[in-house]
Amino acid sequence: MTHMNDPLVVFENVDKSYDGGTKVVDDLNLTIAEGEFLTLLGPSGSGKTTTLMMLAGFEAPSRGTIWFRGAPLNKVPTYKRDFGIVFQNYALFPHMSVAENLAFPLRMRRESRSMIEERVNETLDMVKLGPLKDRMPGQLSGGQQQRVALARALVFKPKMVLMDEPLGALDKQLREHMQLEIKHLHEGLGITMLYVTHDQSEALTMSNRIAVFDHGRIQQIGAPREVYAKPASTFVASFMGENNRLDGRVHAEGDGHVHVRTCAGGPALRAMPAADRPAEGQDTVLMVRPECVQLGAREGAENSFEGRVTDVVYHGDHLRLCLEVAGVGPLVVRHLVAEAEAEYQPGDTVQVCWQARHMHAFRC
Amino acid sequence: MSKKSRISWLLVAPLLALVLLGFILPIGYTLVKAVENPEVTAALPRTVTVLDRWDGEGMPPEEAFAALVTDIEEGQRGREFGSMTRRLNFELNGARSTLMQTRRSLDELSAPYSESLPAAIPEWGEPQLWQLIRTNSNPVTASFLLRALDLQITPDGRIEAVPEERAIFIDLFQRTFWISILVTLICILLAYPTAYYITTLSNRAASIAILLVLVPFWTSILVRTTAWFILLQREGPINAGLLGLNIVDEPLQMIFTRFAVYVAMVHVLLPFQILPLYSVMKRQGTDMLRAAASLGAPPWRQFLLVYLPLTMPGVAAGAVIVFMLSVGFYVTPALVGGLQDQMVSYYIAFFTNQSINFGMVAALSLLLLFFTGLLIVIARKLVPNLDTTIKA
Numbered sequence: 190m191t192h193m194n195d196p197l198v199v200f201e202n203v204d205k206s207y208d209g210g211t212k213v214v215d216d217l218n219l220t221i222a223e224g225e226f227l228t229l230l231g232p233s234g235s236g237k238t239t240t241l242m243m244l245a246g247f248e249a250p251s252r253g254t255i256w257f258r259g260a261p262l263n264k265v266p267t268y269k270r271d272f273g274i275v276f277q278n279y280a281l282f283p284h285m286s287v288a289e290n291l292a293f294p295l296r297m298r299r300e301s302r303s304m305i306e307e308r309v310n311e312t313l314d315m316v317k318l319g320p321l322k323d324r325m326p327g328q329l330s331g332g333q334q335q336r337v338a339l340a341r342a343l344v345f346k347p348k349m350v351l352m353d354e355p356l357g358a359l360d361k362q363l364r365e366h367m368q369l370e371i372k373h374l375h376e377g378l379g380i381t382m383l384y385v386t387h388d389q390s391e392a393l394t395m396s397n398r399i400a401v402f403d404h405g406r407i408q409q410i411g412a413p414r415e416v417y418a419k420p421a422s423t424f425v426a427s428f429m430g431e432n433n434r435l436d437g438r439v440h441a442e443g444d445g446h447v448h449v450r451t452c453a454g455g456p457a458l459r460a461m462p463a464a465d466r467p468a469e470g471q472d473t474v475l476m477v478r479p480e481c482v483q484l485g486a487r488e489g490a491e492n493s494f495e496g497r498v499t500d501v502v503y504h505g506d507h508l509r510l511c512l513e514v515a516g517v518g519p520l521v522v523r524h525l526v527a528e529a530e531a532e533y534q535p536g537d538t539v540q541v542c543w544q545a546r547h548m549h550a551f552r553c
Numbered sequence: 554m555s556k557k558s559r560i561s562w563l564l565v566a567p568l569l570a571l572v573l574l575g576f577i578l579p580i581g582y583t584l585v586k587a588v589e590n591p592e593v594t595a596a597l598p599r600t601v602t603v604l605d606r607w608d609g610e611g612m613p614p615e616e617a618f619a620a621l622v623t624d625i626e627e628g629q630r631g632r633e634f635g636s637m638t639r640r641l642n643f644e645l646n647g648a649r650s651t652l653m654q655t656r657r658s659l660d661e662l663s664a665p666y667s668e669s670l671p672a673a674i675p676e677w678g679e680p681q682l683w684q685l686i687r688t689n690s691n692p693v694t695a696s697f698l699l700r701a702l703d704l705q706i707t708p709d710g711r712i713e714a715v716p717e718e719r720a721i722f723i724d725l726f727q728r729t730f731w732i733s734i735l736v737t738l739i740c741i742l743l744a745y746p747t748a749y750y751i752t753t754l755s756n757r758a759a760s761i762a763i764l765l766v767l768v769p770f771w772t773s774i775l776v777r778t779t780a781w782f783i784l785l786q787r788e789g790p791i792n793a794g795l796l797g798l799n800i801v802d803e804p805l806q807m808i809f810t811r812f813a814v815y816v817a818m819v820h821v822l823l824p825f826q827i828l829p830l831y832s833v834m835k836r837q838g839t840d841m842l843r844a845a846a847s848l849g850a851p852p853w854r855q856f857l858l859v860y861l862p863l864t865m866p867g868v869a870a871g872a873v874i875v876f877m878l879s880v881g882f883y884v885t886p887a888l889v890g891g892l893q894d895q896m897v898s899y900y901i902a903f904f905t906n907q908s909i910n911f912g913m914v915a916a917l918s919l920l921l922l923f924f925t926g927l928l929i930v931i932a933r934k935l936v937p938n939l940d941t942t943i944k945a
Contacts, residue, residue, distance in 0.1 A: 247843055267846040268855075280844035284862045293858075297849035345849065 203253035231402030273342030455516015479523035490542035586915035596637035618666035826871035833867030
């Protein structure tokens with residue numbers, strides 16, 4: 190009997206290099222728990238897809254071991270790994286109908302004819318494709334092909350499902366719909382899923398945990414809230430959503446905050462030091478999210494300034510105000526239209542404030 | 554007609570003209586040539602008219618003998634006489650010399666010819682030659698097409714098989730298609746792994762490999778065949794090598810054998826199989842194989858159930874080209890094959906250049922076209938989606 194949170198897959202000191210020099214994946218240590226939905230998030234070339242390929246068995250690690258339920262996986266060929274894989278381009282067999290595509294993994298496992306038929310129908314109903322079972326993949330829309338690919342990866346009840354940017358080719362609306370559907374499938378089936386994407390909102394929507402990749406290394410791994418609200422590095426902070434970035438130097442510490450003066454030389458800003466905290470006298474990078482900066486003066490806000498509006502952009506549900514704050518620097522503020530109390534014009538002077546806990550100070 | 558459609562007609566007009574002049578007209582002309590039968594009527598107009606009224610039983614009337622003598626006298630210097638003798642000789646061996654002899658002895662004949670002619674040349678005393686002339690007064694004949702199938706029309710109008718020692722054409726067609734099918738199969742077996750191997754190479758190496766595949770195209774088929782002639786001959790380097798290594802005691806007979814024909818034809822035709830296969834395989838990529846592997850298919854099932862079906866369009870396209878080309882092969886078997894290895898084209902050339910019998914040329918060409926078409930239809934029945942795979 191396995192329980193959620195038991196380790197299912199462990200990457201131990203795994204390197205991958207194609208040319209013997211540059212490491213695409215660099216000393217990766219990662220544990221995937223039984224039943225979890227883990228997303229590997231990162232820009233292209235960050236090593237996330239290579240990690241998935243190694244787990245799938247399409248690439249061999251240059252060094253290190255991948256363990257599956259305590260047994261080394263390196264020498265096991267893909268076809269014996271029993272992982273369902275959803276490819277970016279779906280890789281449906283064009284010469285087989287939808288039903289034959291789904292039957293393929295079951296035929297490989299020598300299931301009986303009646304069993305195959307039952308499972309294929311059941312899985313097609315699950316992804317709401319029952320009426321299309323006799324179509325050829327070429328006759329389906331992109332969204333339908335995506336569902337077939339998903340169904341084919343699930344139909345043989347694999348030990349886990351790997352997905353490589355499976356929603357990349359869909360339009361925004363369909364993508365958001367499929368995100369929820371995949372999430373529900375995960376919750377309903379309880380199957381372990383490893384998902385690779387470069388889209389942070391996708392990662393935030395679906396995952397139990399997110400591993401942020403850059404330069405072949407995991408920069409931060411944790412629950413979506415944690416990664417978003419408490420980024421471990423300037424890379425994670427800027428990759429996950431938008432951030433205002435200010436350069437400065439720590440000149441004091443106190444009551445859990447660091448006091449930072451920016452290069453513009455204004456009054457000190459109060460910020461939360463990141464895990465890798467900058468020491469007194471060191472240069473630092475400050476990050477604060479546009480939605481954390483509030484207009485007007487609020488009580489309890491440690492940082493409060495006056496700024497001049499340089500630009501106003503209307504986004505329907507929110508406004509983006511570009512400000513120039515004397516002694517701090519340029520600042521972008523995201524302001525909900527529903528909460529707007531006034532019209533803003535370039536040249537207006539406004540009051541802005543934010544709490545110290547929303548501003549993170551990173552070592553340079 | 555709108556301006557647009559006028560312009561598009563103008564644009565396709567040169568091609569239409571080319572197809573009409575280079576394809577439809579020659580084939581139509583060949584069709585006509587294969588059944589046309591004008592020689593006897595042209596050379597013996599009076600005889601033909603008289604024999605038309607004869608019932609073919611017993612001997613023809615005196616009238617016919619007189620008409621024949623007049624016709625031969627009148628037509629002495631014309632070309633028609635020669636064509637007619639060749640035409641009749643094709644149907645009945647010896648007819649030509651009988652007619653020549655008749656022409657030479659015209660001066661010695663006197664009426665009634667029904668007595669003097671058979672007296673001088675006994676063949677005219679038999680109904681056979683007369684029946685032959687009567688049968689071939691018909692302007693249309695199936696005799697060439699029948700002969701190309703080893704059948705003949707007897708002088709009294711029945712269809713029967715030609716004597717065994719002269720029956721060569723059925724065997725010839727069988728041999729032609731058998732060689733072509735085997736060459737196509739060998740090409741597929743050699744090209745498939747080669748094309749696959751090229752897809753696994755780096756871009757640079759692949760373009761060099763494709764270049765090597767293409768180099769033979771730059772030399773004429775005659776040169777390539779001659780090269781095989783040199784390699785395979787008794788004193789050639791292959792035999793020298795085998796002798797030198799003591800693998801054989803005496804030179805192997807390789808030249809003028811079926812083996813040499815296969816080797817040289819496969820060599821000439823292989824690029825036509827490799828190139829379409831390579832382009833199909835190149836497009837395939839690795840994703841389908843990876844998908845099959847992830848779904849639990851071991852390598853041989855990945856190949857059999859996924860890769861092979863998906864690369865079939867390349868196999869089919871190449872095979873059709875190779876087969877079509879090999880059916881019409883002439884130079885290669887003529888140079889490196891023995892007499893028993895010649896294909897239909899060899900006899901087409903023979904009837905064109907040696908015996909100048911355009912009826913047989915046309916009949917052989919037409920039957921070759923027909924059998925090739927038939928084989929393609931059968932292939933389409935056996936491989937249900939051949940059409941779609943070729944289109945893809």
